[in-house]
Amino acid sequence: DFANNRRLYLSYANGEVGANTTAVVAGTLSDDASELTNVAEIFRGTERETSLHFGGRLAFLSDGTLLVTMGEGFRYMDEAQNPRNFHGTIARINPDGTIPEDNPFADGENGLPAVYSYGHRNVQGLYYDADKDIIYEHEHGPKGGDEINILAPGNNYGWPVITYGINYDGTVITDKTEMEGMQQPAHKWVPSVAPSGMTMYTGDAFPDWQGDLIIGAMNGPKGQKLIRVDLDEDGKVGEVYDIAADLKIPFRDVVMGPDGALYAATANLDGVIYRVEPVTEGE
Numbered sequence: 001d002f003a004n005n006r007r008l009y010l011s012y013a014n015g016e017v018g019a020n021t022t023a024v025v026a027g028t029l030s031d032d033a034s035e036l037t038n039v040a041e042i043f044r045g046t047e048r049e050t051s052l053h054f055g056g057r058l059a060f061l062s063d064g065t066l067l068v069t070m071g072e073g074f075r076y077m078d079e080a081q082n083p084r085n086f087h088g089t090i091a092r093i094n095p096d097g098t099i100p101e102d103n104p105f106a107d108g109e110n111g112l113p114a115v116y117s118y119g120h121r122n123v124q125g126l127y128y129d130a131d132k133d134i135i136y137e138h139e140h141g142p143k144g145g146d147e148i149n150i151l152a153p154g155n156n157y158g159w160p161v162i163t164y165g166i167n168y169d170g171t172v173i174t175d176k177t178e179m180e181g182m183q184q185p186a187h188k189w190v191p192s193v194a195p196s197g198m199t200m201y202t203g204d205a206f207p208d209w210q211g212d213l214i215i216g217a218m219n220g221p222k223g224q225k226l227i228r229v230d231l232d233e234d235g236k237v238g239e240v241y242d243i244a245a246d247l248k249i250p251f252r253d254v255v256m257g258p259d260g261a262l263y264a265a266t267a268n269l270d271g272v273i274y275r276v277e278p279v280t281e282g283e
Helices: 077-081
Strands: 007-016 019-029 036-044 058-060 066-069 089-093 115-118 123-129 134-139 146-151 187-189 195-200 213-217 225-231 237-243 251-256 262-266 273-276
Touching (some): 066 123
Parallel strands (some): 195 251
Antiparallel strands (some): 007 019, 123 134, 251 262
8 A cells, every 4th residue: 555655666677698587576655655665575586597577567467466577588588488497477466476276377286486477478458447447468479469368367478489580580489379378469470569667548638538548659660659559448459659759759768647647757868758648629
């Protein structure tokens, strides 16, 4: 409960090029938001020798547990099919870092107790719709095959056994796009758009967007824009629309403000935050 104890959770890339991983720390934010104290690491992924694909998105579920996304480190992509490590997985932990007893691999027999789902490449967007109890995630494919998935505990999302993309050099990763026991994406982008960040619009400023997902996109021949994903009453993914594509701005993250406007952070090193609001008549 942030209002009562002002706990702040932060994921980050930890270590050196030769040995690094995704880690999560938690601390207490002062009343004036000027200081973070009692900072302690509560989660650490599997170490690897790479500087790519850290994931790092966080989302709390209605039961208070925390989801943590982790990329497969690129060179360890085959390990994304092995839930006995954290490469290419999403973990579920309690706010203090302990493991929920109802996790799909809680007994540790067929996977690490913290693993919630696996077979991911590099999850860069995560949103939990508490009203419908649906977890949405999106992840980078290789060259083509970016995905939106709907998460469920214990599910295998296929990477790299199935994919709609190919290697960056044009070679084939696999000739399979589906396989029994592996989940199909709710939406896929071919070519890639490098999706990053995601929120659900619930404000009043854009009434036609209420209940839709808003996603940033960073690159590719059709990237550098915001994306609106229409969801039906059951939360299923429908049509996908481009927003501000003509500006050619790579967006790293997007959130909705208390005023109903959208705030989108760019992926540039000298990045800025844009405020997106409706155009009033006459403008």
